[in-house]
Amino acid sequence: MTSMTTAEAEDSEIKGSLLMVFRHAPYGRSLAREGLEVALAAGAMGVELRVLFINDGVWQLLAGQQADRLSLKNHLAMASALPLYGVDKLFVDTASLLERNIEPAGLTIPVALLNELEVRSLFATDGHILSF
Amino acid sequence: MNFSVVILGAPYSSQSAATAYRFTEALLAKGHSVYRLFFYHDGVHNGSELAVSPQDETSTAECWHQLIADYQLDAVVCIASALRRGVLNSDEAVRYDKGCANLRSYFAVVGLGDLVEAAQQSDRLITFGP
Numbered sequence: 001m002t003s004m005t006t007a008e009a010e011d012s013e014i015k016g017s018l019l020m021v022f023r024h025a026p027y028g029r030s031l032a033r034e035g036l037e038v039a040l041a042a043g044a045m046g047v048e049l050r051v052l053f054i055n056d057g058v059w060q061l062l063a064g065q066q067a068d069r070l071s072l073k074n075h076l077a078m079a080s081a082l083p084l085y086g087v088d089k090l091f092v093d094t095a096s097l098l099e100r101n102i103e104p105a106g107l108t109i110p111v112a113l114l115n116e117l118e119v120r121s122l123f124a125t126d127g128h129i130l131s132f
Numbered sequence: 133m134n135f136s137v138v139i140l141g142a143p144y145s146s147q148s149a150a151t152a153y154r155f156t157e158a159l160l161a162k163g164h165s166v167y168r169l170f171f172y173h174d175g176v177h178n179g180s181e182l183a184v185s186p187q188d189e190t191s192t193a194e195c196w197h198q199l200i201a202d203y204q205l206d207a208v209v210c211i212a213s214a215l216r217r218g219v220l221n222s223d224e225a226v227r228y229d230k231g232c233a234n235l236r237s238y239f240a241v242v243g244l245g246d247l248v249e250a251a252q253q254s255d256r257l258i259t260f261g262p
């Protein structure tokens with residue numbers, strides 16, 4: 001057995017990249033917001049991170065959110081900060097958009113649209129998944 | 133195998149926190165190890181010392197208490213989630229001029245960096261939704 005260098009030993013302790021799955025609408029409960037806070041923290045730490053918006057999570061990306069009417073902070077404004085934190089691998093489940101009659105053109109942040117097979121492979125290839 | 137468990141559910145309101153507890157208990161019984169229990173979102177309520185259950189009902193918070201003590205587990209609450217929900221240790225109670233603290237003493241108060249680090253250090257990261 002060959003001995004590892006220090007760098008290799010450190011690498012072996014890091015268990016893969018992170019996939020964050022956002023499945024809930026931006027308002028009504030704080031889950032989406034607290035999930036987004038994890039993504040921003042992970043981005044700030046330089047973690048290799050991918051974010052998937054799926055099911056009701058696709059509402060988080062919709063333009064024209066009037067959060068002030070709910071006396072809440074604007075979720076989209078916060079989500080828009082993701083690329084500034086180095087989180088630019090953003091994916092959307094196309095079927096979730098279609099089910100909700102949301103036009104991809106209505107999404108304001110640059111995202112990649114994934115079909116069912118691509119969503120499956122995203123889940124299959126990632127070591128760690130955090131779901132909100 | 134080395135696990136970290138993320139608990140997002142409050143005790144009693146839903147089955148989630150109790151399921152997370154049973155899962156953790158089972159993996160320890162199987163000889164696996166727990167790197168960290170991360171209580172986030174409504175999960176921070178599991179750390180409150182003030183919850184009182186009727187004597188003929190199981191208290192999830194008490195179950196956690198026993199398990200964490202028995203195995204000396206690293207149990208933490210996210211500070212942002214905890215402050216917003218009124219779960220404070222004595223330091224935070226003093227800092228925000230509150231009359232009392234309610235976080236059990238063996239829970240550490242940490243930032244989200246500790247969740248990300250737990251993900252990096254664990255073979256498995258298991259989330260129990262709210």
